[in-house]
Amino acid sequence: MAHEADRAAGRVDTTRAHSARVYDYILGGKDHYQVDIDAGRAMCAEWPALPVHMRANRAFMQRAARHLARAEGIRQFLDIGTGLPTSPNLHEVVQAERPDAGVVYVDNDPIVLAHAEALLTSAPEGRTAYVDADLRDPGAIIGSAGFRSVLDPGEPVGLMVIGMLHFILPPEDHVLLRRLLDPLPPGSFLAATIGTADFAPQEVGRVAREYERRRMPMKLRTRAEAESFFDGLDLVPPGLCQVHHWRPEPGEPVCDDRDIAMYGALARKR
Template sequence: MAYEARRAADRVDTGRAHSARVYDFILGGKDHYQVDIEAGAAMCAEWPALPVHMRANRAFMHRAARYLAREEGVRQFLDIGTGLPTSPNLHEIVQAERPDAGVVYVDNDPIVLAHAEALLTSAPEGRTAYADADMRDPGTIIGSPAFRDILDLGEPVGLMVIGMLHFVLPPEDHPVLRRLLAPLPPGSFLAATIGTADFAPQEVGRVAREYERRGMPMALRTRAQAAAFFDGLDLVEPGLCQVHRWRPEPGRPLDDDRDIAMYGAVARIP
């Protein structure tokens, strides 16, 4: 992994902003470049609530993963679009509930691969692996050694697609997701978040245009369009909602709906 990390670092394009590094900058991380700072600052100028929105998206991932491990007994996860390793990572969340849980992390950003060793610090009873692959090429993910070595397709899998679907444009979006779901056995789960402009259309629209201007086009979905990603699956209560409203932590004040531009849901494969 150390050799692969060095090769990955050599591939990093420091002249062009990348969504994972912009996300890292806005959330106060340290793994980004000047071009990402400029992009993130411009986006926050368009919509000052962007950091609130991004924190809510990551908090949804934590709650959804914890729910699947604790209440549904899921012991293996496929995390698409992992992003930069910011603790707690998915394996830390699920292995706190089930120490023997296995996690396959997937991303195609060289800087994520360069930091992937931080994602492989599994509990002794569990396992983690990293696949350097693009979500738009599900065959590479499904055929990867990480997928084959970690995931037992005789048992349920938790497929996590957090903060990714708005970067997969139609007509690719639904076929890509269905291809990722196809090998998973009944009783598996999809946890996904989908970007929307339903609650702050002008501000979020400006952010989307800024992303596109910097080479990161996105598709923002209405509630009906977001719901279509879960067609044929059984939604877990409370169904599809803004991410901060999905099983919020008791006693914690809710963010303003206008500050959250992401739908989220967890659904079971029947």
């Protein structure tokens, strides 16, 4: 990965905030720039609950992945919009249940690429790969060497699209998601979280305007709009809900609904 990290350094735009780096800053990471700090501070000023919301989103990812590995027998995963490495990463979660699990990570931020070695620390029995690609180009993901080397096309896949769909604007949002799902065999699963302003419309609306002002436009969905991403799939109980209500585990923080602006669900492909 060393030459790829060097190549990534030349692609970094330090004049423009990136959602993965803003997320890293707000959650206390260290891989971001001043432009990301400025954006994160402005967003938290508009909605102080933003860090709570982001932690709940990541906790959903961990619970959904753990359920897939433990209860559904899924042992290969495709993670779209990985973000900067933050332990436990997806492969650490699923390989704790199934050491032979394989994970393909996908992101388009050169900073994530530069740190991708931290995502490749697989258990000896398992496999991980990193694909430098964009959700908006599903063909590049499905056709990548990393995808082909880790994922068996004949076995079900856990497709993880966490904290990404609100950055994909209509009308391409549903089309792109289906282009990722279509090549996956029956018995595969989609785990996704979708931003909403249903529970704190004024505060979350101001955060969305900050994102847009910084050239990161987003589309916040109503419950019905969020649920439509799972049309034709079989929702796993409890179905679509705010992420902190999806199978919470003992000891997890109790959140006020007004502090969580994300729907989440897990669904099986027929």
